[in-house]
Amino acid sequence: MTQLQFTLDMEVLKDSLLNSNMDSVYKSALVLILNEFMEKERDDYLQAYPYERTDDRRDYRNGYYERELTLKVGKIKLKVPRTRNGEFSTSVFEKYSRCEQALVLSMLEMVINGVSTRKVTHIVEQLCGEAVSKSFVSSLTQKLDPIVNDWSKRPLNTVYYPFIFVDAMYIKVREHNRVVSKAVYIAKALTEKNKREIIGLSVDHNESFESWSQFFKQLKSRGLQSPKLVISDAHLGLQKSIQQEFIGTSWQRCNVHFKRNIIEKLPKKDSTEIRLMIKRVFEAVTIEDIRTFKEELMTKFSDNPKYAKALEILDEGFEDTIQYMNHPESIRPHIRSTNSLERLNQEVRRRERVIRIFPNTQSAFRLIGATLMHYQETTYDKKKSLTK
Numbered sequence: 001m002t003q004l005q006f007t008l009d010m011e012v013l014k015d016s017l018l019n020s021n022m023d024s025v026y027k028s029a030l031v032l033i034l035n036e037f038m039e040k041e042r043d044d045y046l047q048a049y050p051y052e053r054t055d056d057r058r059d060y061r062n063g064y065y066e067r068e069l070t071l072k073v074g075k076i077k078l079k080v081p082r083t084r085n086g087e088f089s090t091s092v093f094e095k096y097s098r099c100e101q102a103l104v105l106s107m108l109e110m111v112i113n114g115v116s117t118r119k120v121t122h123i124v125e126q127l128c129g130e131a132v133s134k135s136f137v138s139s140l141t142q143k144l145d146p147i148v149n150d151w152s153k154r155p156l157n158t159v160y161y162p163f164i165f166v167d168a169m170y171i172k173v174r175e176h177n178r179v180v181s182k183a184v185y186i187a188k189a190l191t192e193k194n195k196r197e198i199i200g201l202s203v204d205h206n207e208s209f210e211s212w213s214q215f216f217k218q219l220k221s222r223g224l225q226s227p228k229l230v231i232s233d234a235h236l237g238l239q240k241s242i243q244q245e246f247i248g249t250s251w252q253r254c255n256v257h258f259k260r261n262i263i264e265k266l267p268k269k270d271s272t273e274i275r276l277m278i279k280r281v282f283e284a285v286t287i288e289d290i291r292t293f294k295e296e297l298m299t300k301f302s303d304n305p306k307y308a309k310a311l312e313i314l315d316e317g318f319e320d321t322i323q324y325m326n327h328p329e330s331i332r333p334h335i336r337s338t339n340s341l342e343r344l345n346q347e348v349r350r351r352e353r354v355i356r357i358f359p360n361t362q363s364a365f366r367l368i369g370a371t372l373m374h375y376q377e378t379t380y381d382k383k384k385s386l387t388k
Helices: 010-018 022-046 092-112 117-128 134-152 209-221 236-245 255-264 272-282 287-301 305-321 339-355 361-380
Strands: 061-071 074-083 163-175 178-190 196-204 229-232 250-253
Touching (some): 022 061, 022 074, 022 092, 061 092, 134 361, 163 339, 163 361, 178 209, 178 339, 250 305, 287 305
Parallel strands (some): 163 229
């Protein structure tokens, strides 16, 4: 076997040490080691030492070519051995390509976790000693496109989702040299085994009946069956699209938003009693009790004009807000509001604030999709079912 031999230029290394330029020392040592390692690989491939005559020889040496390699200490230049038939290939670059892939994945991870492009370029420069442009980081994120697209189009017909939560949030996007507002539609669901799953994402111009209907059609085209309950806020276009697209499905108005709408219409003073009775209504354990407590409240305060607007809201939206009472008590805390979806939206918003304005709609879909995938994997997939 070929022995590794190093011919060190002691004057260069001594000068580097005396001047405390340790990076130069590391680079010099790496160049010597890697060049010698590649030389050994060529000897093993040829099955012959330099100038050796043997019948086992597979090919002949054919000089070297230079190639750069970027490592943690910076960029180094290596002499890569060649053979005449060109079939020899060193493993050095293949091995270090894994490091480069790990670096690329780390950069993507930083972007998904809300690190700005400028900070990513600075971190990479500190790690590798080489600067990368912001455009390079941006182009790198485009590698997420096929992954996010496959995730967003995956089939939904293998699992039944009895409960679906939907909501929209707004972001800023550049479009034809203008900054416009766009709606991001997100759908989250609970399986029959009470496991959380993010099932839908779309970016559209605004929140409307047509946009919501199109969003639901996309989910159904992927195999989504009509759920038992859809939980959302009280957007009129959303309500209408649920009725049209999911025949036989009940709509659950977000309990938290509904109570907030009622409380906002109450006077700040002299309303302690009615506030306590409203709390009593929504803490009822049975559907009979919740209706009874509501009627008692309406009867007691119906003649007081100070509470007229609040009571009107309560009466009008009451039935849509207690649909969760038709389901087992153990699951009710998880389906009576969109709080869990709003927490997910906050996670998306945390990353979106770093960017502030997306360069285009596709970049928004890409980053938000990658964020949702990451959240699903790190949060929902690692949690146990909500109920046993």
